[in-house]
Structure formats: C-alpha cells, structure tokens
Amino acid sequence: MGWNRKLLRVNLTAGTCSVEPLNMQWADEYLGSRGLATKYLVSEIDPKVDPLSPDNKMIMATGPLTGTMASTGGRYTVVTKGPLTGAIACSNSGGFFGAEMKFAGWDMVIFEGKSAKPVWLYIENDKAELRDAAGLWGKSCWETEEQIKDELQDPLVRISSIGKAGENQVLYACVVNDLHRAAGRSGVGAVMGSKNLKAVAIRGTKGVSGIKDFGAFLKATNDAKKVLADNAVTGQGLPKYGTQVLMNVINEIGALPTRNHRDVQFEDASKISAEAMHEKRESDGKTHLVTNAACFGCTIACGRISEIDKGHFTVKNSPKYWGASGGLEYEAAWALGAANGVGDLEALQYANLICNEQGMDPISFGATVGAAMELYELGILNDDIIGMAAPFGSAEALAKMVEMTAVGEGFGKELGMGSKRLCEKYGRPELSMSVKGQEFPAYDSRGIQGMGLAYATSNRGACHLRGYTVASEVLGIPVKTDPLATDGKPELVKAFQDATAVFDSAGICVFTSFAWTLADVQPQVAAACEGDWSMEKLNEVGERIWNMERMFNNAAGFTAKDDNLPPRLTQEPAKTGPAKGMVNGLAKMLPEYYQVRGWTPEGQPTAETRARLGL
Amino acid sequence: METRVTIRIAFKLFASLSDYLPDGHRGNRLELDVDEGTTVAEMIHRYRVPERSAHLVLVNGHFVPPAERARRRLQDGDELAIWPPIAGG
Ligand code: SF4
Numbered sequence: 001m002g003w004n005r006k007l008l009r010v011n012l013t014a015g016t017c018s019v020e021p022l023n024m025q026w027a028d029e030y031l032g033s034r035g036l037a038t039k040y041l042v043s044e045i046d047p048k049v050d051p052l053s054p055d056n057k058m059i060m061a062t063g064p065l066t067g068t069m070a071s072t073g074g075r076y077t078v079v080t081k082g083p084l085t086g087a088i089a090c091s092n093s094g095g096f097f098g099a100e101m102k103f104a105g106w107d108m109v110i111f112e113g114k115s116a117k118p119v120w121l122y123i124e125n126d127k128a129e130l131r132d133a134a135g136l137w138g139k140s141c142w143e144t145e146e147q148i149k150d151e152l153q154d155p156l157v158r159i160s161s162i163g164k165a166g167e168n169q170v171l172y173a174c175v176v177n178d179l180h181r182a183a184g185r186s187g188v189g190a191v192m193g194s195k196n197l198k199a200v201a202i203r204g205t206k207g208v209s210g211i212k213d214f215g216a217f218l219k220a221t222n223d224a225k226k227v228l229a230d231n232a233v234t235g236q237g238l239p240k241y242g243t244q245v246l247m248n249v250i251n252e253i254g255a256l257p258t259r260n261h262r263d264v265q266f267e268d269a270s271k272i273s274a275e276a277m278h279e280k281r282e283s284d285g286k287t288h289l290v291t292n293a294a295c296f297g298c299t300i301a302c303g304r305i306s307e308i309d310k311g312h313f314t315v316k317n318s319p320k321y322w323g324a325s326g327g328l329e330y331e332a333a334w335a336l337g338a339a340n341g342v343g344d345l346e347a348l349q350y351a352n353l354i355c356n357e358q359g360m361d362p363i364s365f366g367a368t369v370g371a372a373m374e375l376y377e378l379g380i381l382n383d384d385i386i387g388m389a390a391p392f393g394s395a396e397a398l399a400k401m402v403e404m405t406a407v408g409e410g411f412g413k414e415l416g417m418g419s420k421r422l423c424e425k426y427g428r429p430e431l432s433m434s435v436k437g438q439e440f441p442a443y444d445s446r447g448i449q450g451m452g453l454a455y456a457t458s459n460r461g462a463c464h465l466r467g468y469t470v471a472s473e474v475l476g477i478p479v480k481t482d483p484l485a486t487d488g489k490p491e492l493v494k495a496f497q498d499a500t501a502v503f504d505s506a507g508i509c510v511f512t513s514f515a516w517t518l519a520d521v522q523p524q525v526a527a528a529c530e531g532d533w534s535m536e537k538l539n540e541v542g543e544r545i546w547n548m549e550r551m552f553n554n555a556a557g558f559t560a561k562d563d564n565l566p567p568r569l570t571q572e573p574a575k576t577g578p579a580k581g582m583v584n585g586l587a588k589m590l591p592e593y594y595q596v597r598g599w600t601p602e603g604q605p606t607a608e609t610r611a612r613l614g615l
Numbered sequence: 616m617e618t619r620v621t622i623r624i625a626f627k628l629f630a631s632l633s634d635y636l637p638d639g640h641r642g643n644r645l646e647l648d649v650d651e652g653t654t655v656a657e658m659i660h661r662y663r664v665p666e667r668s669a670h671l672v673l674v675n676g677h678f679v680p681p682a683e684r685a686r687r688r689l690q691d692g693d694e695l696a697i698w699p700p701i702a703g704g
Contacts, residue, residue: 232670232700241630243703248629248643252696253676270642275629330703468704475671475702480678514702578676 002064002211002528003027004107008128010121012195013054013113017121017128022107028531029614033063034090035505035545037079037108041088042548044110047555051083051187052169052194054114060101060160060200061109063507064529067102067208067296070221071228072509074099074296082186083194084171084364084418085437085461086556088549091174091188092465092504093160094295094303095181097202100158104204115196120148120161123202133198137167140357141176148201161199162189163359168408169193170416172364172439176356180326181295184361186438186460217527224512224520225299231515233477238302238511239292243330244274246442247338253474253483254577255447256334257440259341259392260370261433261566264444264574268343272333276345283309288345290324295509302511304328306349314350314399327352331464334442335366340373340392347395351402358406364418367439369401371419371431372411380426386411430567436461436558445565445584446574448473450481450489452584453593456563457493459549465510467496477514484578486585490593498542505545544613547597547605551615560603563590620651622691626658629698632669635662649689656685658695671698 005022023040030036037059049055058080065073076098082089101109104125118133136144141163149155159177166173166189173189174182183189211217228234237245250256251269258266270276277289286307293303307324308315315321327333327349336348355362375381376390383389387410390397404412414422419439423432433440438461445452450469458466469492473483481488499518503510506525518538526533569584594601598609605615627644628636636645649658659669672679673696679687689695 232668233702237630237699237701238703241701245630245698245701246703248696249671249698249701252627252673252694270644275633275643464704471702475700477702480680482678511702511704 002068002525003032004102004105006106008106008109008123010109010111010128010130011113012111012115012119012130012197015115015130017130029541030545031063031502031505031525031541032107033061033066033075033077033505033507034079034092035501035541037061037077038088038090038545038549038552040108040110041079041081042552045081047081047552048557049081051081051086051191054195056081056191058111058188058191058195059108062098062102062107063505065524066507067099068211068217068221068528069297070508070524071225071297071299072295072512073507074298075504075507075509076101077504078175078183078188080188080191081556082188082460083169083190084187087436087461087553087558088459089186089188090460090504091183091185093175093177093181093183094298094509095178096296097158097160097177098507099296100202100204102204102208103206104202105206109200111195111197114194118196118198120199120201121197122152123200123204125204125206136198138164140164141359142179142357144199145179148199152201154203157201157203159199159201161359162192163357163406164408165358165360165406165416166190166193168416170360170405170408171418171421172361174359174361176359180356182356182359182361185363185463189359211528212530213527217524220523220527224516224524227520228299228512228515234300234512234515238300238514241274242292242302242304244277244304244328244333246330247273247333248275249474250443253447254574254579255444255483256338257433257442257444258338260339260374260431261440261444261568262374263576264447264579265576266338266341266343269338271343272337272345272348277304277306277328281309283311288349293326298509300509300511308349308353309346312346312350313396314347321350321353325353326356331442332362332366335363336398339366339370340398342393342395342398344395347399351398354402354406360406363441364439365402365405365415367433368415368419368422369398371423371433372401372415373397374431375423375426375428378428380428433566433568434462435565436562438462443470444574445569446582447577447579448483449486449585449589450483450492452565452569452586453489453493453589454496456565456586456590457593459546459553466500467493468500468510469493469496471496471514478517484582486589489589490596493593494596497546498539501542501545502538505541540613544615547609547613547615551605554604563603621648622651622689623648624689624692625694626662627694627696628662628664629696630701631699632664632697635664637662653689654685655679655687655689655695658689659684659697664697668699669697670700673697
C-alpha cells in the first residue's frame with residue numbers, strides 16, 4: 001500500500017504526541033507528501049493566519065515511494081504557510097531523514113501550537129516524545145546533529161533541525177537534514193523556530209512493509225532504474241558534473257541573472273562553474289570538488305562534496321570548515337555568485353557552508369545580498385548602514401553578510417527579512433527580484449520566456465522547481481522549444497507544474513524527470529499503492545494539487561495582480577546575448593495560461609474546474 | 616589564383632567534451648582560424664566530437680538543431696559552444 005496509514009500529531013502547546021490513522025480517502029486523491037500534507041494543512045488552518053503565530057501548522061511528510069527501493073525514494077517535504085511569502089510553502093529535501101520517518105512507521109508528522117520553551121522531538125519507531133532543547137538552542141544544525149547523536153549514543157539516528165537562522169526567524173531560514181540537505185525555500189525553518197521546535201530526530205527499524213504487489217514493484221523500480229542509468233543526463237552528466245554544469249550553459253544563452261538582474265551574462269561565470277570545480281587550484285594543487293554523493297536510494301547521485309581552499313581568507317583561521325562538505329550546487333553558486341557579481345568560487349563555498357551550518361536558503365540569501373549591493377551602488381545604503389563597503393563583486397562583503405545574517409547581527413537582521421522587505425524599507429520596492437516575496441532562482445526570464453510565466457504563477461513564489469520549463473526550452477527535455485518564444489508556453493508551464501506535483505507527492509526526486517516521464521513513475525506508484533493509479537488519474541491528481549494550492553493562496557488574499565514579475569524583467573530589455581533587446585512577455589502568456597487552467601480572467605479556478613477536480 | 620580566406624571563431628567544449636578540445640585552450644575556450652564557409656557540422660567532425668554527444672550546440676548562444684548543422688556556416692567572430700546531454704536545477 002506504500003503508505004504506513006499512520007500519522008503523528010504533535011501539539012507543542014500542550015506537549016502531547018498522538019497517533020491518528022491517515023485519511024485514506026485523501027491519500028487516494030492527493031497521493032502523499034506535498035499533495036497530501038497540503039490537503040491536511042489547508043483543511044486545518046485559516047488561510048489568513050500569521051505564518052509565525054502558533055495557529056500556523058507545520059507538516060513533515062513522506063510519499064508512498066519514500067523509503068522504498070524506487071530510485072531517489074528518499075524525499076520528504078515540509079509544508080506550512082510560508083513567512084517569506086504568506087503563500088503555501090512546500091519545501092522538499094533528500095538525504096535520509098524522510099526514509100527514516102517511513103521506517104519508523106509514520107507517513108507524516110503534524111506540528112501545531114507553540115512550545116513554551118525550546119524542545120526537540122524524538123521518534124523511535126512507535127514511540128514519540130518531546131525533549132528539552134535548552135542545551136541545543138543557539139547551536140548550529142551541525143552541532144545539533146552531533147549533540148543529539150551523542151546524547152542518544154546512536155550514530156544512525158536521522159535528524160532535521162534549524163540553526164540560528166531558524167531560531168532568529170530569518171524569513172528564508174530552512175530546515176536542514178543530514179548536515180547538508182535542506183527543505184530550503186520559503187522560510188519553513190522560521191516557522192519551526194517560531195514554534196520553539198529545534199529538531200526532529202528519528203530512528204526507524206521497521207523497514208517498509210505493505211507494498212501492494214511486491215513482484216510488480218520490483219520489476220517497475222528495476223525498469224525505471226535502467227532508464228536512469230541508460231540516460232546520458234541521469235546516468236553520466238549529473239553524477240559527474242552535478243547541477244552546476246548549467247552555469248556555463250545558462251550564461252551562454254544569456255539568461256544568467258547577474259548583479260540583481262541588471263545583466264544577463266556574468267563575465268566570471270566560468271570561474272564558478274562545474275568545470276572550474278573539476279580544475280586543480282593554483283594555490284594548493286587540489287580540485288575544489290572531492291566527490292559526488294547520493295541521497296537515500298538514489299541511483300543518480302548528483303550531490304557535490306567539496307573541500308574549500310584552506311588558505312582562503314574566509315577560512316584560514318577556521319579549521320572547522322576545512323573538511324569535505326556539501327556544495328556547490330548550481331542554484332547556490334548562482335545566488336551567492338553571479339547574482340551579486342562575485343566570481344570567487346571559494347568565497348561562494350564558504351557562504352554556502354554557513355547557509356548549511358545555520359540553516360538558511362542560499363538562493364534567497366544570495367539574491368537579497370544582490371539587492372543590497374544594488375542599493376549600495378545607488379547610494380541608498382552606505383558603509384555606515386551596512387557596516388562595510390558592499391559594492392557588487394565584493395567577496396569580503398558576501399562573507400561578512402552571511403555571518404551577520406545567520407546570527408541576526410547588525411545589518412544582518414535587515415538582510416534576514418528578504419529582498420522584498422529590504423527594498424520596500426529603503427523606498428525602492430521595484431529592485432526586489434522576487435515574486436510573491438520570494439526571490440528568483442538562477443534563470444532570467446528575458447532569456448527563457450516560459451520561466452517568466454512559471455515564476456509568476458508558482459504557488460510558493462518565484463521558484464524553478466514548480467515548473468522547470470528550462471528542461472524543454474534550453475536542454476531539450478523532453479523536446480526542445482525556443483526559449484525566446486512565448487507561443488505554446490502556457491500549455492508547457494501547466495504540463496510541467498502538474499507533473500512536478502505528482503513527482504513531489506510520490507516521494508521521489510524531480511531530477512528523475514530528466515529521464516523519466518510520468519509513464520515511468522506510474523507503474524511504480526501503481527505497484528506500491530492500493531487503488532487505481534492510471535496515467536489519467538496521476539495527471540488529474542497533479543492538477544488537483546495545483547488548484548488546491550492556488551485556492552489556498554487566493555483565500556489567503558493573493559489575486560491575479562500577484563502573478564507578476566518585477567518591472568526590470570518586463571520593461572528593461574536584456575543588454576547582451578541572444579535575448580538582447582527583449583523583455584519577458586508575461587502579459588501575453590498569463591491570460592492564455594488562466595484559460596488553459598480553466599480559471600477566470602481573475603485567476604480563480606472556475607466552478608466547473610473545481611467540480612471536475614473534486615475541489 | 617584562389618585565395619583562402621580564413622575567419623576567427625571561438626570554439627568551446629564543455630563538461631565531458633572538454634577532452635576533445637585541441638591543445639592551447641584556456642578553460643573551455645579556444646580561438647581558432649578556420650576557412651570561411653566552415654560549417655558547424657564540419658567543426659564537430661574535425662574535432663571528433665561524437666555526434667550523439669553533440670547535444671546542445673549553440674552559435675552565439677542560439678541553438679542550432681541537428682538538421683541545420685551541416686548547412687550552418689560560421690561567420691567571423693562567432694562563438695560555437697557544445698555540450699553533451701546535460702541538466703541541472
Ligand atoms: S538526484 Fe541528486 S538531489 Fe535528487 S535524490 Fe539523487 S542525489 Fe538527491
């Protein structure tokens with residue numbers, strides 16, 4: 001059956017843990033993880049709730065394939081109302097934590113209320129208890145993991161925690177698991193911090209039982225693994241170069257947002273690329289990249305493990321950062337690098353380490369630094385306000401800012417609010433490169449038109465993982481489309497959005513979609529889960545999830561006006577590259593998208609659409 | 616007498632294709648003098664880049680589909696960049 005059919009409800013106000021059966025009718029309609037947890041959330045909270053108040057809830061959820069032998073079946077999601085955006089937040093992470101939750105016998109954990117003092121949750125199979133976190137508060141994610149393992153005398157316990165950023169409610173704080181995997185976006189870590197919940201530690205030894213048809217599941221997962229292994233991207237490209245291989249590609253096509261999107265190409269892109277990570281450094285003769293790494297059950301292994309240059313100014317006096325650690329992935333390298341004009345690979349890895357250590361989303365952090373640097377160049381911010389010179393390109397400023405933001409010191413407090421609030425405060429709201437308050441990832445929508453629509457309509461604010469049309473527009477997966485054209489993009493965006501909701505809800509990694517289509521996922525889900533899991537049904541489930549998220553956002557107060565892009569992208573033409581002279585054609589794509597979705601011109605699902613999807 | 620006219624282009628091979636770059640390259644880029652009229656397909660063959668690995672072929676950042684590579688003649692100053700099948704996120 002894929003699911004354990006059991007959830008844990010933790011009331012932090014009362015300090016209680018209780019068991020509930022999983023609502024199997026909802027599982028049949030929303031599959032699991034992202035879809036099912038969101039169904040619980042939207043059914044239990046007021047959409048207008050203050051995200052950082054005790055009335056908001058936070059759900060950690062697995063999917064039916066999490067913990068199974070399906071490739072990449074280690075994913076879990078953190079679902080809540082996000083403080084950065086005020087919209088639905090659903091952040092997905094790999095590593096080993098999700099599988100462990102499944103092995104302990106749970107499908108999800110719902111956190112509600114707020115603890116009077118810091119606590120952490122310990123789950124050991126059926127047993128769950130809240131423990132005092134007085135000794136963990138103020139500690140980094142790395143220290144927290146170490147200390148809990150030490151206290152339990154169990155090196156195999158799997159832990160998700162917040163660092164100082166989550167405690168200080170940095171609005172883009174994340175929840176870090178297994179040292180360098182993170183439920184990264186929208187500030188889910190700040191919600192955890194607002195509840196005085198420091199960590200969740202799980203030990204599960206029960207394995208996954210109850211696969212519906214084990215023989216069929218074995219065949220389906222093996223067939224699907226072969227597809228991944230035989231595919232040049234998932235079998236060779238991603239393991240060897242990681243996501244970072246995109247740095248030079250996206251720069252070449254003129255869609256690498258640079259210096260807060262002032263430019264679309266970065267002159268130092270090659271210095272911070274995957275290829276650079278493979279090259280020997282002049283300083284010590286070593287390569288930056290040490291090896292690749294895989295999350296639970298993953299046969300792709302795109303993760304990067306690197307070693308920073310010990311002599312670099314950022315770490316020369318801090319041996320604790322000298323060991324091999326996670327990064328750089330493309331999004332982090334872009335946000336910490338090109339977005340603020342910094343071409344120093346080692347400085348980027350340092351900032352990335354601090355983001356992992358203290359639990360901060362490097363995308364929103366880096367992009368907020370980009371906005372601050374632009375405000376500095378315009379003379380709106382100065383050395384006194386920031387506490388240092390912060391022109392574009394300053395690795396020193398980047399390194400200092402990441403430290404200040406993580407611990408909430410000085411100007412770091414303002415950076416921790418994100419670019420929207422920062423730019424509003426200093427009277428230049430248009431300089432925040434964000435949608436619904438969340439910063440863009442690493443693709444400029446003037447050079448990749450479909451992404452403009454994907455960003456504007458993403459249910460969790462600007463995001464590449466809600467509808468990654470880059471795959472088609474740039475990489476030719478599954479078919480090549482023209483990145484500079486708007487025609488056909490509304491359909492493309494919808495198709496990507498709906499399919500991604502299914503991948504996320506199944507408990508597998510969306511990177512499998514570089515080789516798999518839903519037709520590869522369907523036999524795996526159908527063999528694991530009770531019920532009818534045809535292609536038709538999966539497509540419908542994806543669309544239902546998308547519309548459910550949208551309806552929550554509408555009820556939270558978002559309107560069609562919020563499906564927008566900053567004026568820089570719709571009015572300031574790209575200066576160089578293939579998109580030179582172009583802006584994003586959102587105005588043309590959006591009405592068509594609403595139509596394709598079965599929404600009113602105001603962006604509301606019509607009664608007919610809701611009825612069709614059972615919403 | 617026929618005169619050979621050469622043009623200067625930049626040839627860039629990335630990721631696992633870097634190994635096919637001739638000596639003298641800095642990073643992933645090499646400037647080359649080639650005969651006027653040289654096509655994209657000729658460059659791919661000349662440097663023995665396996666056809667199925669020449670997945671993402673860009674001239675000045677614009678994608679050149681497989682069917683056009685034998686027809687597409689390079690101009691002076693062009694940047695030809697090639698990747699194997701890749702993806703990221
Ligand atoms: S493809 Fe990468 S991110 Fe996805 S599960 Fe595998 S290692 Fe983790």
